[in-house]
Amino acid sequence: MPLALVWVVFVVLRQRGERTAQTQKEEAQAAGLTQPASLHPVIDPTTCIGCGACVRACPEGRILGLVNGKAELVEPANCIGHGACAQACPMDAISLVFGTAERGMDIPHVGPDFQTNVPGIYIAGELGGMGLIRNAIEQGRQALGEIAKHKAPAAPGAVDVVIVGAGPAGFAAGLGAMEKGLSYVVVEQETLGGTVSHFPRGKLVMTAPVTLPIYGKANFRETTKEALMEFWETVVADTGLQINFEERVTAIEPDGDGFEVTTTAGTHRGRAVLLTIGRRGTPRKLGVEGEEQSKVVYRLTDPEQYQGQSVLVVGGGDSAIEAATSIAELPQSDVTLSYRSAAFSRVKPKNRKKLEAAEADGSLKVILGSNVKKIDAAHVEIEQAGDMTRLSNDAVIVCAGGILPTAFLKSIGITVETKHGTA
Structure with missing residues (x-):
């Protein structure tokens, strides 16, 4: 009897979990949220035994679920590539892949040792598809370890490694170089943190405990952008990590047994080069009249600077919705969100709820199926279904993503592959 009771409870809970997963799946499909943004799992149903280990292992909650026993x-759309599910599967039924059959993803060719098809040039972090902060930090550390395995000394006047980018991967790689006694140069075209430094003020950042070279374990989980940046600045000060800020790389060319890296500040010679730049590269622009004005920007740093202004946000992803809703919360702000598609896709549920609430209380106006046609000093013109609307405007924030720096990579000789659901 006790065993029978346990079995009944198990079956009831299992069926309830499967109903919840089926509902989640149907809601995601109805909302058009069917395309993962980056690295994600593919489950082989012929191998999966439906044990649920992958469901329980996912740090992001119920991104995976059991449907019809599999x-x-x-x-x-909410999968961000932790990869914990694949590690937890006892049957090796899960493969981690980039892109899907419907939506390809451009990925530079990178080997297991983080080396590209150009010997001596390595890639780690977001550029290689690892946008999650924890994964990027770990890749930066591991890539530096691979570089350190090559014992050949750098040529006179050269360093062991030139690290391009000071985001999570580059930051960790710089610490790794110090730990292993390698000579290094870190160049960053903007500020510490790379893409993370440009997140909106107060944005929650999902990460996980990681071990930083030299410094030790960092026990962050969910924190704010400001707290994470403050921590990184403390690590830089405590370790003495040297970073050349506001120095942008313009070319990388072979130079004897290494490379010459040309920047806006001069040149650096290195035995190896580690690229830890972001995937966004150059922000994607609208290509309309008036876009060159200073009131047009391509990311939101501080919502409060727009208080009391008429603001147009362009885009349909999480960054656009986060920008629009954060400004809409400020008093006397007039916010319009323009998106070219008829519905939002690839948007986190919490952002969708904030958007719907802002629309409902009248603090935010949404114009779907629309395109910006002209921007002038005091107005913007937006076309929707053949009709033109002219709105008063003080600022335009374009959140349309970025263009993968494919041309730059190809100029170095790095092969860029389009993945359609492959590793």
Whole structure:
């Protein structure tokens, strides 16, 4: 009897979990949230035994679920590539891949040792598809370890490694170089933190405990952008990590047994080069009249600077919705969100709820299926279904993503592959 009771409870809970997963799956499909943004799992149903280990292992919650006795990615758009599910699967039924059959993803060719098809040039972090902060930090550390395995000394006047970018991966790689006694140069075209430094003020950042070279373990989980940046600045000060800020790389060319890296501040020679730049590269622009004005920007740093202004936000992803809703919360702000598609896709549920609430209380106006046609000093013109609307405007924030720096990579000789659901 006790065993029978346990079995009944198990079956009831299992069926309830499967109903929840099926509902999640249907809601995601109805909302068009079917395409993962980056690295994600593919489950082989012939191998999966439906044990649920992958569901429980996911740090992001119920991104995976059991449907008809098999594991499925029920909320694809919210998967951010932890990879814990694949590690937890006892049957090796899960493969981690980039892109899908419907939506390809451009990825530079990178080997298991983080080396590209150009010997001596390595890639780690977001550029290689690892946008998650924890994964990027770990890749930066590991890539530096691979570089350190090559014992050949740098040529006179050269360093062991030139690290391009001071985001999570480059930051960790710089610490790794110090730990292993390698000579290094870190160049960053903007500020510490790379893409993270440009997150909106107060944005929650999901990460996980990581071990930083020299410094030790960092026990962050969910924190704010400001707290994370403050921590990184403390690590830099405590360790003496040297970073050349506001120095942008313009070319990388072979130079004997190494490379010459040309920047806006001069040149650096290195035995190896580690690229830890972001995938966004150059912000994607609208290509309309008036876009060159100073009131047009391509990311939101501090919502409060727009208090009391008429603001147009362009885009349909999480960054656009976060920008629009954060400004809409400020008193006397007039915010319009323009998106070219008829519905939002790849948007986190919490952002969708904030958007719907802002629309409902009248603090935010949304114009779907629309395109910006002209920007002038005091107005913007937006076309929707053939009709033109002219709005008063003080600022335009374009959140349309970025263009992968493919041309730059190809100029170095790095092969860029389009992945359609492959590793």
